[in-house]
Amino acid sequence: MPSPRRSVEGRPLGVSASSSSSSGSPGSPAHGGGGSSRFEFQSLLSSRATGVDPACARLRASESPVHRRSSFPLAAAGPSQAPPPPLPEEDRMDLNPSFLGIALRSLLAIDLWLSKKLGVCAGESSSWGSVRPLMKLLEISGHGIPWLVGTLYCLCRSDSWAGREVLMNLLFALLLDLLLVALIKGLVRRRRPAHNQMDMFVTLSVDKYSFPSGHATRAALMSRFILNHLVLAIPLRVLVVLWAFVLGLSRVMLGRHNVTDVAFGFFLGYMQYSIVDYCWLSPHNAPVLFLLWSQQ
Numbered sequence: 001m002p003s004p005r006r007s008v009e010g011r012p013l014g015v016s017a018s019s020s021s022s023s024g025s026p027g028s029p030a031h032g033g034g035g036s037s038r039f040e041f042q043s044l045l046s047s048r049a050t051g052v053d054p055a056c057a058r059l060r061a062s063e064s065p066v067h068r069r070s071s072f073p074l075a076a077a078g079p080s081q082a083p084p085p086p087l088p089e090e091d092r093m094d095l096n097p098s099f100l101g102i103a104l105r106s107l108l109a110i111d112l113w114l115s116k117k118l119g120v121c122a123g124e125s126s127s128w129g130s131v132r133p134l135m136k137l138l139e140i141s142g143h144g145i146p147w148l149v150g151t152l153y154c155l156c157r158s159d160s161w162a163g164r165e166v167l168m169n170l171l172f173a174l175l176l177d178l179l180l181v182a183l184i185k186g187l188v189r190r191r192r193p194a195h196n197q198m199d200m201f202v203t204l205s206v207d208k209y210s211f212p213s214g215h216a217t218r219a220a221l222m223s224r225f226i227l228n229h230l231v232l233a234i235p236l237r238v239l240v241v242l243w244a245f246v247l248g249l250s251r252v253m254l255g256r257h258n259v260t261d262v263a264f265g266f267f268l269g270y271m272q273y274s275i276v277d278y279c280w281l282s283p284h285n286a287p288v289l290f291l292l293w294s295q296q
């Protein structure tokens with residue numbers, strides 16, 4: 001144990017006015033100005049040597065009654081005792097990452113706990129195991145292959161320029177989605193939940209990762225696309241939104257994803273539509289594409 005009177009570098013801390021044998025605990029704020037300040041000052045410096053989080057040590061220091069009085073306690077120790085230098089700016093900023101870290105860890109813990117609770121169709125023997133076939137049917141409804149094949153088929157059959165334009169953009173949206181999801185999955189590499197059974201219909205190699213949910217991005221992207229480009233009666237519009245929501249929920253119920261994978265997937269899909277809308281392909285800005293297609 002290093003002497004409590006010395007800093008990590010071995011230099012005296014300059015807090016010698018009160019002896020460590022004075023009554024009460026040295027760390028207690030009730031201990032008195034000198035004792036309290038000694039504890040706090042030591043905790044600031046020795047945290048580097050002991051591995052204690054400096055942010056926590058600093059937090060303790062800033063909470064002390066001495067600091068609240070905003071007079072540096074060591075001044076009371078005597079004229080020969082030089083006050084320690086103020087903390088470097090970058091050290092003071094450490095508090096934020098620490099709070100952010102705690103918030104993220106808490107969110108992650110809630111995410112894992114909630115996802116496990118909601119994974120009621122993760123296996124045949126799960127509490128809602130009998131609904132699993134229905135959930136898997138929903139899974140296929142949001143899979144990339146049926147959407148790609150369906151779009152290409154309609155594009156081949158379409159005989160109007162307006163129809164071709166919408167379908168061409170739908171194809172672009174689907175490809176953009178596959179690309180972005182694969183990119184993020186490959187970068188983040190978050191494993192699928194432990195209770196997931198990897199029995200999915202055709203997957204790509206990145207689909208062993210779970211963040212973000214490709215089904216959720218497609219659900220949000222396709223529903224926004226459909227609502228903006230198909231003239232549908234209100235009940236059908238409600239159905240489209242419901243489909244997207246239930247598809248996202250089914251990913252967690254099947255145990256394929258954590259809640260945050262799906263939540264971010266919805267957000268990403270929503271934003272992807274904005275990109276598609278912004279880059280909307282038309283015979284005016286992409287004439288080559290349309291000419292090529294019309295010659296097929």
Ligand SMILES: CC(C)=CCC/C(C)=C/CC/C(C)=C/COP(=O)(O)O
Pocket residue numbers: 143144145148178200201202203204207209210212213214215216251256
């Ligand atoms: C043109 C091309 C590369 C087509 C690939 C279509 C395909 C196999 C997409 C994979 C869809 C899929 C299984 C996504 C995973 O969804 P999660 O919700 O489990 O992330």
